[in-house]
Every structure is written in structure tokens, then in C-alpha cells.
Amino acid sequence: MKVEFLGSYVKDLPQDNIKEVVFVGRSNVGKSSLINMLVGKPIAKVGKEPGRTRAINVFLLEDYIKLVDVPGYGFAKVSKEERESWKELMERYFTERKNNIKCVFVLIDSKVGPTELDRLMIEWLRHKGINHLAVLTKSDKADQRELSKSLKELKRIGVQKVIITSAKEGRGKKELLKVIMEAKAELS
Ligand SMILES: Nc1nc2c(ncn2[C@@H]2O[C@H](COP(=O)(O)OP(=O)(O)OP(=O)(O)O)[C@@H](O)[C@H]2O)c(=O)[nH]1
Numbered sequence: 001m002k003v004e005f006l007g008s009y010v011k012d013l014p015q016d017n018i019k020e021v022v023f024v025g026r027s028n029v030g031k032s033s034l035i036n037m038l039v040g041k042p043i044a045k046v047g048k049e050p051g052r053t054r055a056i057n058v059f060l061l062e063d064y065i066k067l068v069d070v071p072g073y074g075f076a077k078v079s080k081e082e083r084e085s086w087k088e089l090m091e092r093y094f095t096e097r098k099n100n101i102k103c104v105f106v107l108i109d110s111k112v113g114p115t116e117l118d119r120l121m122i123e124w125l126r127h128k129g130i131n132h133l134a135v136l137t138k139s140d141k142a143d144q145r146e147l148s149k150s151l152k153e154l155k156r157i158g159v160q161k162v163i164i165t166s167a168k169e170g171r172g173k174k175e176l177l178k179v180i181m182e183a184k185a186e187l188s
């Protein structure tokens, strides 16, 4: 698959008309790993310590759609200022890029299920009218009971579509790529 790193953004965001899919979720939930699994190469940095991805990292896939890796939320060890700047960056990103966003993948750990912050994120996307779906990550680490519980909880908070994934085992790759590639059909 053809993929190219377009840049890292902390302030000024790109101003083009290319469609994008966005990966959001708690720090350490597996956003960067999932991007790497999808494109088949280690293009996004995977952190040993959570809270590693500080900027918005943008990758161009097959010349027509962008994958956007945004900094994770909910990491306890960040200062109030850092949390504020994260919020500011996210608000700007979703406001400025709203019309380009094809889908937001809200990543949730299969074993942990949706946290309060995930719920707020989903509610906020719903309120803004931004298309989104839930992606359960690291399914290789969760047993059937944990997985069912996470699915049930997502249903309870009104999530319509869920894709179960494991970056380690390649699970969910086809389903995610299908959502991503649908942008192509929309463009032509
Ligand atoms: N077992 C297992 N581990 C995973 C999987 N995906 C990611 N990990 C591990 O989880 C940790 C965090 O992964 P990242 O991809 O860096 O997570 P992130 O969401 O990008 O984290 P931030 O950039 O800090 O927000 C790393 O140690 C990964 O190796 C998976 O599918 N299975």
C-alpha cells in the first residue's frame, strides 16, 4: 500500500480538500499501532510510555485519503497546561477540518471498555454531527467475557457501529480498510 508521511502539526493545520479519517482515543490505546497495521509498515511512532504522540501526525494513503493520528487523552501524568493545549488543538482540528472528516475512529481498549472520557468524546462527536464509529483495540489481550462486556457497554451508550481489532494479529484490517476506501467511491 502506498503511504507517505505528510507532517506533524501542533499549531497550523493543513488547508487542503483531501478527505481524512481520524484516530482518537486514550493514550496508549493503540492508535499508532493500528495505523501501522493498516498500512503494513511502521510509519507511526509506537510509544513505550503513554502520551508519546504529542502532535497531530498526518499520513497520505494511496494519494487520496489521509490518516490522522491525534494525541491521546486521559494520560494522568500531564500537566493542566498540557491538557488545555490538547483541548485547544482538538477543538481547532475538528472545527477547521470538519468538512473533510470522513470518519472518526474512537479507539477503545477491548479489555477495559469505554471510559468516561471515551463517552464524552463520543457524545461530543454526536453533538457536532461528525461521523464516527468505535474500534475495540488489542482484542488479543481480552477474553470473550471482557469483549462481550465492552460491546454491551458501547451499545448502552448508543454506539451504532463497532469494529473489533488487534494490531498484533491483524484482526479487523479488512473492515477498517473498507471504511477508509469508501472515501474513494465518494470522490469519484
Ligand atoms: N497486545 C497488543 N498490544 C498492542 C496492540 N496495539 C498496541 N499495542 C501496544 O500498546 C502500546 C501503545 O501502543 P501505541 O500504538 O503507541 O498507542 P497510542 O494510542 O498511539 O499511544 P499515544 O500515542 O501515547 O496516545 C505499545 O506498547 C503497543 O505495542 C495490540 O493489538 N495488541
Ligand SMILES: [Mg+2]
Pocket (backbone or CB within 6 Å): 031, 032, 033, 045, 046, 047, 052, 053, 069
Ligand atoms: Mg501514538
